[in-house]
Amino acid sequence: MHSVVKHIILLTAAIVFTSSIVLQVDRRPAKIILHQPTLTIHMKSSTKIRNEETARSSSDESDSWTTNNQSHIIKDGGDITSYQDAVDEQPKNIVIIVTNKRSGSSFFGELFNQNRNVFYAFEPLVYFTQMALKHQIPANVFDYLSIKTLKYVSTCDLYNIPYLNMWWETFRKFLCRSTHWSSLCKDNKLRKVSIETALDTIVKICNLSKLVAVKTIRLADIASLREFVEKYNINVKVLHLVRDPRAVMNSRWHLHSPNYDFLRKKAKVKDEIIDLCQHSVRNIKYVSSQPDWLRGRYKLVRFEDVASFPHECARQIYQFLGVEYPLVLDGWINENTNKDTANPYDTKRKSARIINKWRNEMDFNKVNEIQRKCPQAMTSLGYNLMNESQLVNVDNCESYLKPDELPFTKLHGIFSSLSINQ
Template identity: 75%
Template sequence: MHTAVKYICLFTAATVFASSIVLRVDRRPVKTLSQPTPTLHKKSSTPTRTEDTAVRSSDKSDTSTTKNQSHIDDSGHVTNHQHKVDTNPHIAIIVTNKRSGSSFFGELFNQNPNAFYLFEPLQCFTQMALKNEIPSNEFNSLSIKTLKYILTCDFYNIPYLNTWWEAFRNFICWSTPWSSLCKDNKPREVSIETGLDTLVQMCNLSKLVAIKTIRLADIASLREFVEMYNMNVKVLHLVRDPRAVMNSRWYLHSPNYDFLRKKVKDETIDLCQHSVRNMKYVSSQPDWLRGRYKLVRFEDVASFPHECARQIYQFLGVEYPLVLDGWINENTNKDTANPYNTKRNSSGIINKWRNEMDFEQVKKIQSKCSLAMTSLGYNLMNESQFVNIDDYESYLRPEELPFTKLHGIFVKINN
């Protein structure tokens, strides 16, 4: 295998997986949260995973149970069938930033027929905070509550349910398994009960639940999923060269709404402080995160998508879907003018920022992001390097940064 391949997806932040731990969780009935806005309180007839069923287990036997499930046929009618509910799914939470290649990366899960993938389920809370419909300081707590209910397939308890559904339904046609809710690639006029029952059904049937969000501020906030709810959570921290991220944001002339929500003055500083805050937390080697965290650079995924995808699934402990190979072949060698398209000329997009920015712009980003770039493995450039470098590996440091090395980087910088 080519020597470059061994450096793919290099930033696995722990080399020793934590032993499986089963903790006692009190059996408590699910309570419907009080809603400050008129919200549907109907309970789904479709069963949901409870906190008990999310407990990690080392048992390799089939942990599924047979339950009645609702299904929507092509005419919109709901029928009931018996299906197996997986009581111990694998969970992947993709934490990233806007314009970091996350739409493309998310397709590595969306294209898996055995996965339940959600694209930006926290978007509505950003909009509500900007409209002063919720206090800005409630954003994080609402986000964590929502993730908890999604990960246990309990969609009917999501806060501000009607508002959440109206925002989320615009994304349902992105997922093939939910095609029954779409017509001509647009959401069908189905009731909220029917839509949520379908989500519950698909969630319960899945072996892997994956959520991608650019709106979660800190990896540290995921701790309670492991320590309080005993979920089989693994964190994929997707990063991209800050120079490429900022170039893409400037090119779109589109505001980063979460940047506006946080009311930070400088968007570049906000981006890099967010990265540094998470990397410092990771480097402190928290016990709950050991064996559950993987840092992935978009540049590596774009250059070696097949190898990266297989390594990611191996990390998650989930069988690799062979159908994904065909999707990668079909969607990584296409040029498109649509910046939101998941079909990309992957190798060409890595150097795109260097063809669109002048060195003064690059220098300003580097001056604000030197610590973030150092911790993530991106080399700073002088003007000569900026003009003459042809290979992205020349400005990426192809080396592993496990917990101990990350900790050493921050100790050295702080001293």
């Protein structure tokens, strides 16, 4: 009897050992079904993702929540598995473009998108705004999910993005805006390819790129990016793109479309103008305190300067990032800064005209309302307050200070001097 039990135990141990070998060797991603019921995404996998990052942060409350809501990929039979794509090399250079809605970021992002050596991710966080507004995620985890996603996009580890299937449904709509995806797109529309095929292609291109650039209006507090450096140890630089609040609000009003991220925050501030300007002041205060993690990683860029001096600004930005400037970009800038279009989302702009467009479209009551609510944000960033006579005198009254007139070193990293008391 003892002999039979002994044989059974040995046979069981052999089966377990063999199974563990198979699990370790088979690293292929499961085939993904693009259109699956949303609820199945949130089911808890029997095999948890356990990597260095999740193990290190498992004690954190937000991490504990996300461990149970990881990037589960659905197989043909409806079963759920976890996929961990090993990334051997982290990209050498990463830049996050922090900005607000209608601040000229679509045009600015093309300074990277037109470079074949750059992996450019256009608004990878938009889906989390939609999920928060639909109450599909807790409001207090929006920033956490966004930071996680920025981390995975920056390191080309797309398969670990939270809510991967749902995230992909939104991100795929922006995919063909990039110059890289000729094999995936036709006539600016995504070909009929599986999510697995698309992600495999994207990850390969990302890993071969010299720079990963992410543009987002969804997570615009610079302080929240501290986690990149201190927790994830990622070599990231931050480009802070700002624009005259009068031009920003004029553009938003003309779109007749709500600012969904303003609605998502549900903050005590109910005024979108005040929200925009308080946000600018908050970032300026934080940056001017010169936190150690941000030293040498930050550059403030005004849209007005990019529009006025696109070649000079583009070269200075690439120098700041430590990336070789592509000469092909000069041709793109020449072609796209001397044309205009009625499409508010187009990247083609006649630079001199777009800077002062708001002055021709807004009456003084609207201008004065913005100036009354935003004096600190405007003067700190070098935007001149104007009376009604100055507003219409476009040729003689400048709406903003020139770079060499600013009280801080705008194009070369951290502020040199700036006093903010509010």
